[in-house]
Amino acid sequence: MxxxxxxxxxxxxxLGKIWAEAFLKRGDKVIATARNIDxxxxxxxxxxxAILxxxxxxxxxxxxxxxxxxxxEHFGGIDILINNAGYGLFGAIEETSxxxxxxxxxxxxxxxxxxxQSIIPVMREQGHGHIIQISSLLGIVSGPVLGIYNASKWAIEALSESLAAEVKGFGINVSIIEPNAFGTDWSGDSAIKAKSIAHYDGIKETFYGYFKPEMIGYPEATVPAILKLADSEQPPLRLFLGKFTLPRVQQVYADRLAVWDSWKEVAIAAHGH
Incomplete structure (x- = not known):
């Protein structure tokens, strides 16, 4: 290949560094960006x-x-963009400045x-490309005390769905990766925590207590999935990573559909004719 x-x-x-090394190890070229390249x-x-x-x-x-x-200009083309840069903001909506x-x-x-926006002209001119957006399970299923982070990921979902339809004719594919929790420092040093308001201590304790060790995936285990996605000629719009993502989404959507269906007659009547 x-x-x-x-x-x-x-x-x-x-995940960004782990994936960069995985691509390099198998012989690909990688442009690795960071605020601090040390x-x-x-x-x-x-x-x-092989790495720039x-x-x-x-x-x-x-x-x-x-x-x-x-x-x-350095490599004479860019086949894949992985938009991985981002961080978590922990805090209730009221707490967030x-x-x-x-x-x-x-x-x-x-x-x-x-x-x-910067990669589309490059990929359009070369007639192919794959834009991979890193979202989250929380981009599909929201939860408390991460509301602004969730909102940012929901924005990525909508943006990327529209993008996929817009650039398909240029030979550009778009995929959104939806990981569940993985053992990176996403919730550690790289995270921002809003100033706490005591009223939310209880819901935070409940929410954080929900995560058991077995629910945290091993970051290195994502490598085969990202390589397979990168090599796919017909990649999916969404790829879930981790064994808790799909079951959670299925349950939430089943609940949503049931509620929406129970309000169906009200919704139809609101059409007016």
Whole structure:
């Protein structure tokens, strides 16, 4: 199989770094971006010219376009973009400050949007490409004390569905990855926690207590899935990662459909004719 050129944002740690190394290990070329590329020194030492580490703050739209231009010129094309950069914001809706909410959307939504916009002309001109957006189970099924994070992922879902229809005719595929919880530092050092209000202590305790050790996936176990997705000629719009994702979505959607159906006559009557 011909080697691919993959651009991964947020490649300094977690799933982004694990996937970057997996692609490199099998002979692909990787453009690995991060706010601090010092964390990519080991990969550069191990894989040499196959990896191009580039500093990038995805919040900067101009920088996104500049990085894509540099990467495209360096490798002569970009087959896959993995929009992985993002972080978690923990806190109830009332607890979240204006700046925290804006920062969350700047990175998780607008950063992904700028990278997506910058890669489309490259992929359109070459006649093929695959844009992989990292969302979350919480982009489909929301929950408490992560409301703004959930909202950012729901935005990615809608944006990416529209995008898939718009760019299909250019030979560009779009996939949304929906992981359940994995053992990265997503909820640790890389997370932001809003200033606590005591009224929400109980619901936080219940929510955090829900997660048992067996519900946390091993990040390295996602490698075969991401490689298979990257190699697929007809990739799915959505790919769930982890064994708890699909059952949770099935239950929530069954409950939603039941409620919607119970209000069906009210909804029809509201049409007016």
């Amino acid at each position: 011909k080697s691919k050129v993959i651009l991964i944002t947020g490649a300094s740690r977690g 964390s990519l020194t080991e990969l550069k030492a191990a894989y040499g010219e 580490p580039l500093q990038l703050n995805v919040n900067d739209r101009g920088q996104c376009f500049a990085v894509v231009k540099q990467a495209n 204006e700046q925290e909410a804006r920062d969350q959307f700047d990175t998780n939504v607008f950063g992904l949007l700028w990278m997506t």
